[in-house]
Amino acid sequence: MVKVPLTVVGAERLKVELAHLKSVERPTVIAAIAEARSHGDLSENAEYDAAKEKQGFVEGRIAELEAKLSNGQIINPKDLEETAEGRIVFGATILLQDLESEAEVTYQIVGDDEADIKAGKISVSSPIARALIGKYAEDVAEVMAPGGIREYEILAVKYI
Known part of the structure; x- marks a missing residue:
């Protein structure tokens, strides 16, 4: 699998979402399915269909988050200061x-x-x-934007 780069904050956010899905959303959906089953005939039970659909979404998101976290390469920007040397x-x-x-602008x-x-957070895969x-501070970067090429001077690089 390809490593997914994550900041410490981003990884923590994914962990919190995963914990919420497992501890709150999953039990709620299971209870909703049980409630809908108690109404009898499942062939014409809209509540059951909706609960099963939500269960599919929740389980899919749990699997997605677990995959991202297991393949995640957590990078702490503060640890980069010495090795990046202003780059x-x-x-x-x-x-x-x-x-x-x-x-x-700061990104x-x-x-x-x-x-x-x-x-102010831009994706590593964005143009x-x-x-x-x-690049380094004082360099000029040319960015291909929808309106044409834009030039940006890099005023400062920080690892925070």
Whole structure:
């Protein structure tokens, strides 16, 4: 299996979701199925069908989370400071300046499941992250955006 990169925070978030699914959602669905069965004929029982569908979703998500966590390579950005030596790598937080608009923005490069642009977290597989990885502060990165090529100056690289 391919290793899935995760930050410490992202891995913890997946563990919390997995625990919730196993301890809360799964028992709730099992109880709903039992309740629906007690109503008799299952062939025309919408409650039973809905509960079974939800059970399939919950079990599928549990399997997905367990696979991601077992194949996860947990990376703590704080541990990268010495080895990365100022280079942009997975987990790094980068302060960028758009050279056209002069707007500044801060992003952290995270795993696909952790990405949230509103929170400043971009996926390692996104075009901007791919353009930034391997570069250093004061470098200029060219990013292919839907509106054409955009240039960003890297103002700072942090491992937090």
